[in-house]
Amino acid sequence: MISSPPKLRDELEVIRGMDDIPLIFDPVTGNYHRITRSGEVVLTYLDGTRTRDDLVAHFSRADQGRAEALSRQIDGFLAALDRSGLLEGSALPTKPQGGGRVRTSMLMPRIILTRALPRVLEPLAAVLRAVPAKLLVVIAVLGAVAGYAFGFHTLFTATPPPQDLTVTAFPIATGVMLLYVLMHETAHALVAQMLGTPVRGLGVALLFYFMPVAYVDRTDAYRFRGRGGRVVLAMAGILSDGWFCALSGTVAMNSSGLLGDTAVMLLGMQLLMLVINLNPLMPSDGYTALEAATGLTNARGRAFALLRHTVRRQELPAHLAKLSKGARRGHMAYGLFSVGYVCLLAYAVFRGVPVTVHLALAAVGR
Template sequence: MDVCTAPKLREDLEIIRGMDDHPLVFDPQGGTYHRLTRSAAALLRQFDGTRSMDELSALMAERRGVAAEGVRRELDTFVAELTRSGLLVGTEPERPAKKRAGGRFGTSMLMPRFVVTRALPAVLEPAARPLRRIPALLSVGVFAAGGVLGILLGLYTVLTSAPPAEELLGTGTLVAIVLMLFQILVHESAHAMVAQVLGVPVRGLGVALLFYFMPLAYVDRTDAYRVRSRGGRVLLALAGPLSDGWFTGAAALLVLTADGPVAQVAGALLIFQMLNLVTNVNPMLPSDGYAAIEAGFGLVDARGRAFALLKHRLLGRPLPGFLERMPVRSRRLHLVYGLVCSVYTVALGYFVVQSLIWSFALVGRSMP
């Protein structure tokens, strides 16, 4: 029997339980995860290549207490989705993964990526081991409280004691840029450390171009899908911004208490930190804030679903079966979210261009 008459799940796939005990299929060939409903996970265990589509329909119907004809279309759609994803024996993914395990280059979510190192788990494990012995409520409470207080102090300082734009030029700003690069490394390492403590080490540390024009650093937290608690997933997402909060608080204290070159460097650094924070917690971008919202509310690929619905409305592209079954109210909310994300992306690009023009003009006026 072929895949069309007796579907068989690939033997190298792993069915696991993720956040909120949701079942997932892990594909080791592409290093990707596919979310399942609980009923779909139970049905997949029957995809052993010995049962025909008619037999699988009868099995589904028996479990639900309905006629087999009533579930056949749903089964056909499910098998078609598995085929497009390349999860059945004899099938290939419709869109091969652009990022393969072991590769250094890839593109996902409009971000070209380059992996710098995969050695972080080995480096962080000696520090993660003692952290696992500290009560979670204590360590997380101290870390979060310090980060939030630092962010609030930084915001207060920017609003009340921000240095003039002319003072942001010169050697002090160059020093601030170097310090900011170090802070970004710590930011990503904070994500990696939480993942290490939770037992789902990151796959690598790298650099990316958000929307192909905004450089940023990242750690590959794909295996965070294996974290079963919402709290763990939220902490993993917010670890970077909270670590930034500690640095932001330190810079704000220096702005408020120091003077001379130290205050100049701290002032420039504080501006960079607040701009970085706005980007990192913005729910309209594939950011840490977005990841925290997804984890906190139990959402999955809200942006991807929103853009798939937009493409369906604007370009007439077919919808996956799970989006066809999405409730009308949820579909409308996703469409609104997708529109807002699109407008925000255009506005962000415009803001970046205008900021560059303003910076060059300021530099030109300061030169003799």
């Protein structure tokens, strides 16, 4: 039990995140701590002048039955703040801001390669801030759409079949694709820099501990309130990929031999990358953009729960029953799109097996 008058550390900041959820930002660790809206109210009274008993008396308003329940809730809330080192006198975190260079999770350990991106990108970001934001977005979107259309039209109509491509083009295309991925992540970082929420670092994550994936730490995107900016931040990588897709298509259209084959393989890899980045079933760029645009969290869970209860003709739980008709239709559409995505992906994998086997055999000289 917290005995002395609890006081929130002075350097902490309370902000609102996705779905308007209150968050406490700790500049010592760089961590965000999620709290409830009722907890946010209690925070305003943690100024070191009120004891725990004062807080219970104030919020219970002399109601003894209510005081007992509030007593347990306030004790739990204060204990959680104390464990997180958020109260004056709590054990302070020992990690520096942003943590170390290596972080682990259940399925994706992450290694920070550099924290210098904000400094490197600021000169360009300063120039772009002088241009009207809407104009920049229109140019980026139109260029990306045109680039994807041109690149994939070239891939499917003006290139040789995969089995006729030079095998040595594959490792070259893979190397170039890594540069494209780096530019994809740099695009996220550039938009974050323009919005005043610089990324914390550029690094590599090992998906399932063996598949390398580049990423930028956009934790501080929580700090930007505008939905439009959050959507652009989430989609920046996909938009930049469209411009590079146009570049690959131009090379594939106007080249032959090893260079042309490399460009064709790059187009195939870029198509796969687009499919992955629009994956509605994982925390992809597309899913992040959807959350940013709607202001919702766990839209995927709500959508599949709604589909499941509808198909089984079961009574909807309270959190789904209270959705408006428009929101319900939107979640249903998202769920059906997700099912269609899985079916299309399964079909593409099935059709791609013979080509993959052929390329693998050719690579080993068989």
